[in-house]
Amino acid sequence: MEETIKARKTRNNGAKKTPSFEERLSQIEGISVKLQESETSLDEAVSLYEQGMKIARELEKELSEYERRVEIISEPYNEEDDYNGSYGEDSDETESEESHPLF
Numbered sequence: 001m002e003e004t005i006k007a008r009k010t011r012n013n014g015a016k017k018t019p020s021f022e023e024r025l026s027q028i029e030g031i032s033v034k035l036q037e038s039e040t041s042l043d044e045a046v047s048l049y050e051q052g053m054k055i056a057r058e059l060e061k062e063l064s065e066y067e068r069r070v071e072i073i074s075e076p077y078n079e080e081d082d083y084n085g086s087y088g089e090d091s092d093e094t095e096s097e098e099s100h101p102l103f
Helices: 002-013 021-036 042-084 090-099
Strands: none
Touching: 021 042
């Protein structure tokens, strides 16, 4: 996971810049538009589809890496929630209402 992100940063320092996640997503959208055009030949359509799938796989892998990073960052908070119980449970409200003298 980290290796891929580090490798991408290293590549960005080179002569050829790797497009951002958003730029590559935009490329896929452009490919989709071209594929919907009736003027696109079969050969070009297959080539575009292949290019779009390659980009989509890269984005999916990168998104998985970022999701994992968020999970790792969030772990201490999730453990604290588990220790304290979940928020907004009806049973907590019922207990507090029953134990409070005004209710």
